[in-house]
Amino acid sequence: MNFQPLTPELLVAFEAIVGPSHLLTAQRAEVAATADAYADYGRDHTEDLHFAPDVVLRPANVEEISQIVRLCHQHRIPVTPRGAGTGLSGGALPVHHGVVLSTERFNKIIEIDERNLQATVEPGVINQVFQEAVQAKGLFYPPDPASKGSCFLGGNLSQSSGGPKAVKYGVTKDYVLNLQVVLPTGDIIWTGANVLKNATGYNLTQLMVGSEGTLGIITRIVFRLIPHPKQDIVLLVPFRDQTQAAAAVSEIFRAGIVPSGMEFMEREAIEWSAHYLSIPLNLPPDITAHLLIELDGNELEQLYKDAELVYGVLEKYDIGEILLADTATQKDELWKIRRNVGNAVRYNSVYKEEDTVVPRAELPTLLKGVKEIGRRYGFTSVCYGHAGDGNLHVNIIRGNLDDTMWHDELPKAIREIFQLCVKLGGTISGEHGIGLVQKPYIGIALGEVQLNLMRGIKTVFDPHGIMNPGKIF
Amino acid sequence: MNFQPLTPELLVAFEAIVGPSHLLTAQRAEVAATADAYADYGRDHTEDLHFAPDVVLRPANVEEISQIVRLCHQHRIPVTPRGAGTGLSGGALPVHHGVVLSTERFNKIIEIDERNLQATVEPGVINQVFQEAVQAKGLFYPPDPASKGSCFLGGNLSQSSGGPKAVKYGVTKDYVLNLQVVLPTGDIIWTGANVLKNATGYNLTQLMVGSEGTLGIITRIVFRLIPHPKQDIVLLVPFRDQTQAAAAVSEIFRAGIVPSGMEFMEREAIEWSAHYLSIPLNLPPDITAHLLIELDGNELEQLYKDAELVYGVLEKYDIGEILLADTATQKDELWKIRRNVGNAVRYNSVYKEEDTVVPRAELPTLLKGVKEIGRRYGFTSVCYGHAGDGNLHVNIIRGNLDDTMWHDELPKAIREIFQLCVKLGGTISGEHGIGLVQKPYIGIALGEVQLNLMRGIKTVFDPHGIMNPGKIF
The missing domain is CATH 3.30.465.10 (Uridine Diphospho-n-acetylenolpyruvylglucosamine Reductase; domain 3)
Structure with missing residues (x-):
């Protein structure tokens, strides 16, 4: 990539397009004592990574974006589009600096x-x-x-x-x-x-x-x-054996039930999240995982019937007492715990989140494999995710791992995890994308022929390679 | 496109790949008195079009296909992949001759x-x-x-x-x-x-x-x-006013019902098909269109409840008596009539089928527009299709139209129909593809910028342009 530096002339041109209050630079941020807010445009929710943009632009409409991009195309300036910055693969990080183009004003x-x-x-x-x-x-x-x-x-x-x-x-x-x-x-x-x-x-x-x-x-x-479906109920099912929890997922579908939610949480995931949210929780000591199952539809009566079918499937597993939540408060609390696992992990430690995905029935094998790899390399992981889709988020906790382990050894372990996914018919990202941090691993999932097709498509759209450079491949 | 002629050497190479019984040429077909069967590889279900392949190959596995295609790539030979030949846009027609590659042996x-x-x-x-x-x-x-x-x-x-x-x-x-x-x-x-x-x-x-x-x-x-859903029921609803039938479609969805089928048939469509199938039919003379509505789910009781909601919506429309089909025989007969409209039209006359699609609620406007354009240009159309998707098949009947009308005037009318689709937020094909026969109209739906992206993608995949040439753009 042969990018050019941002010139003062270009800054003037950008300012003429978006107006002075929507062009931010490090210098201006220093003067206005908003350096922290400015620095945020160089981060997302991925680990502790930061790359400084040369300039942040906040256009108001499509014409402004078109004008900005046309200038960047002509002058070979990298453009990193940015939403809310909640991404987990570093997709919004301006790794080649240049323009960060924020879509925050496109909020209608x-x-x-x-x-x-x-x-x-x-x-x-x-x-x-x-x-x-x-x-x-x-x-x-x-x-x-x-x-x-x-x-x-x-x-x-x-x-x-x-x-x-x-x-x-x-x-x-x-x-x-x-x-x-x-x-x-x-x-x-x-x-x-x-x-x-x-x-x-x-x-x-x-x-x-x-x-x-x-x-x-x-x-x-x-x-x-x-x-919108009119009714839903939620079941929280505690398992004594993680692998059984993962195995039950596939069987519920085979019983003809399509739940509207089917989430897996390791013991640590639910504990960390409840603690983070200050929700009291008394898990029996032998419980190692939970399934959170949501059923929805238009008739509550039907949902209770479906729940009976689910209970029938679960009977033969070694489970604790099922919690059935059918009030708004109960349901909200359960979902809140599930939704905050990521935040709780982030609050506890720097971590790497791997977004593994396999065919649904292979989940127990994947989970076992991840734990085994962790034991071998000496890292702790908190696993949770969308079990109904075979999509397991593996959060590798930095904790006390030293730099050598974190930067040099761990990538080998991650490589093994991804190789296992692909071997099981899966791939290396289900919903977080490749972005920056999974880029070194894409060759595990895709061969050179596929990657060359993707590179070719990229060139058709973006002959100068200015748009979010340094991502995917 | 700079295609090369098929040489005797290439024929020998192809024969070595697929074996003698799976390489067909016009000459061999003549000798074997299977000329008709051979000619079929140059047709599909699109109007009365025919293009002769130079050779038909019927490979048995992916390696054979790979070897054939590699040779064609090297020698700039057009390859037209072919399934069952039921397409309605001429996608399987070998317009540049060369190889027709049949997938008929990939039947496992x-x-x-x-x-x-x-x-x-x-x-x-x-x-x-x-x-x-x-x-x-x-x-x-x-x-x-x-x-x-x-x-x-x-x-x-x-x-x-x-x-x-x-x-x-x-x-x-x-x-x-x-x-x-x-x-x-x-x-x-x-x-x-x-x-x-x-x-x-x-x-x-x-x-x-x-x-x-x-x-x-x-x-x-x-x-x-x-x-698989365990139950379904079918309603056949006769309307006195076609536009009302189209309008009812959108309202049923707004009542919160998502039918598993929502088909529109003009009077002529249902009459031609019933006649073609020798099914006796006594339509009251004032009925101009029907909706065929299927509801599915796991509990029959729930379907009758949903049907009640549909009846509620339909009350205010000027309809005849609704037929509720809940036995297998009744349901099969209704679907058989719907499925055979295309065959019935084909049996009656050469025709052009336009696969118009618009946002669901715009269907009445589209239908009115098609009829108005027909009146202006002097053609008859039989309209039917997937009203729930806003996908209306407009079958323009050749009947007694002369060559000038069919070849020179009709394209102008079709252009007007497609322009109306795009104006209504729709496009020129919902499910039949562009293939050969809609190619002249693609510029109505897509501008040069989009088309150039597509051409660029095509070149990335197919640098010599050998794969199904002459289609889409």
């Missing part, structure tokens, strides 16, 4: 179209804000990553985020109909049409989703929505 | 994995054969185009076929997890992993789906499956 829900069950939104809308806005109209936008209270929909698209509902309702990609995108050349396009079915040329929409900001900047999104 | 269901609710199949498996095999295990593969009794799964993937179930369950693309593909260079790759969520690089799987055989040849497919 343009339309919720109740006739067509569609919504048009800007990428800087917070996931939960959108969910609540459509729910107020009886509609449902299911993808809900753990960070839903702060993450942006644009970021969700860039990784095709999942979340607990994915097991029944699919991930972000399954709700995207059409995208307005500023290409790395500055051109503005729509990728498709506002329809549920589209057989008109290559699927540019799905190519953009999950491309981690390397092919362009999403400036408007058309989602499909579904009617 | 490799595995139905009940632990993971996945199946691995070859592309030459017939859709219905696959559906029935998984249903025998209580599982469900929903995409079911009207031609399901003969079409191949590989062809379904190439257009991302839909069918009546798409309204609730999505289209082909929503069930594809991973693909083995022979690239136009002869390289063999897998596009992804056998997992429900994948954030590992660009989505090559979804790029292949719907690419109409222009980016490679699919040789193996991993599908996800879901538990």
Whole structure:
């Protein structure tokens, strides 16, 4: 990559586009004593990494983005698009410096179209804000990553985020109909049409989703929505044997039940999270894992019937007492514990989060393998995740590990974990993306032929390689 | 495109790869008095079009395909991949002659994995054969185009076929997890992993789906499956006003019902099909259209409740008597009529089928527009399709139209229809693809910037442009 430095002339040009209050530099931040806020644009939720942008721009509309990107294209300036910065693979880090382009001002829900069950939104809308806005109209936008209270929909698209509902309702990609995108050349396009079915040329929409900001900047999104289910109940099932918990997952599906949530939590995950949230918890000492199972539908009576079926499957496993939550308070508390595992781990220690994914029934083998690798290399991991999707988050705790172990030895262990995933028919990221930190491992999942196709596509979209450089491959 | 002629040396090489009984030429067919069968490889279900292949090859496995394609890549020979030839946009027609590569021997269901609710199949498996095999295990593969009794799964993937179930369950693309593909260079790759969520690089799987055989040849497919719903009922609702039928569709969804089928049929569609099938039908003279509504789930009682809600919505429309079908015989007969509309039209006359698609609520406007354009240009159309998806098949009947009208005037009318679709937020193909016959119209849906991205992607995959040339753009 042959990037050019940012010149004073370019800064003047950028300022003319976005206005002085939406162009930030380190210097200005120092003067205004907002250095911390400025530094935040060089971080996300990935470990303790930081890369300083040369300039942060906060454009207000698609035309401003187009003008900025066109200048960067002409002058070979790296552009790192940024949502809320909640990513876990370093996708929003400006590793080649240059421009950080924040979508924070793209925060409008343009339309919720109740006739067509569609919504048009800007990428800087917070996931939960959108969910609540459509729910107020009886509609449902299911993808809900753990960070839903702060993450942006644009970021969700860039990784095709999942979340607990994915097991029944699919991930972000399954709700995207059409995208307005500023290409790395500055051109503005729509990728498709506002329809549920589209057989008109290559699927540019799905190519953009999950491309981690390397092919362009999403400036408007058309989602499909579904009617909101009217009822749900939650079961918390304690297991004495982790591997049994993972095995039960597959069997529940085979009983014909499709839960709307099917989450796995190791003992440590639930303990750390409850402690972090100051929720009192008295786990019997022999419990090593939990499954959190959500059932939803329109009739409560039906959900109790489904729960009976689940109980039937679980009978033969060595479990503790099942907690059935059917009040809003109980359900919220359980989900709050689940959602805060990541925060609790982050609060306790620097950590690396691996986003492993395998076919659902291979989960017990994966879990066993991760623990065995941990024993061999001498690290502790807290494992939890979307068991219904075979998606296990392996949080490797830094704790007292020294620099040699953390920087030199651990990558070998991670490599072994990923090799195991691929061997089991899985891959190295289910919903967090490759970004920066998984880049060294992508060759485990994809061969040179596939990677060359991806590099070729990248060049078609971004001939000068300015858009989120240093990511994926 | 700078294609080279097929040399006798290449024929010898091909014969060495597939064996003499799986290499067909016009000459050999003449000798063997199988000229008709040979000619069929130059046709599909699109109008009355025919293009003669230079040679038809029927390889047995992925290695044979790889060797054939590698030779064609080296020698600049066009390759047209072919499934069952049921396509409606001319996608399987060898317009540049060369090799027709038939996948008919790729007809094995490799595995139905009940632990993971996945199946691995070859592309030459017939859709219905696959559906029935998984249903025998209580599982469900929903995409079911009207031609399901003969079409191949590989062809379904190439257009991302839909069918009546798409309204609730999505289209082909929503069930594809991973693909083995022979690239136009002869390289063999897998596009992804056998997992429900994948954030590992660009989505090559979804790029292949719907690419109409222009980016490679699919040789193996991993599908996800879901538990099969245990019950369904079908309602046939006669309307006195077509526009009201189209309007009712959107309102049923707003009532919170997601039917598993929501089909629209003009009076002529149902009459022609019943006549074609020799099913007696006594439509009252004032009925102009029908909605065929299927509801599915696990409890029959719940379906009757849902039906009550549908009746409630329909009350205010000017409808005839609703037929509720809940026996297998009744339901089969209604679906048989719906599925055979296309065959009935084909039996009556040469026709052009336009695969229009708009946001669901815009269907009445589209239907009115199509009829108005027909009146202006002087053609008859039979309209039917997947109203729940906003996907209306407009069958323009040749009847007594003369050559000038058919070849010179009609394209102008079609252009107007497509322009209306795009104006309404829709596009020019929902599930049939662009292929050959919609190619002149693609500029209505996509601008030069999008088309250049697609052409660029094509070149990355297929630098010599040998794979299904002359299609899409």
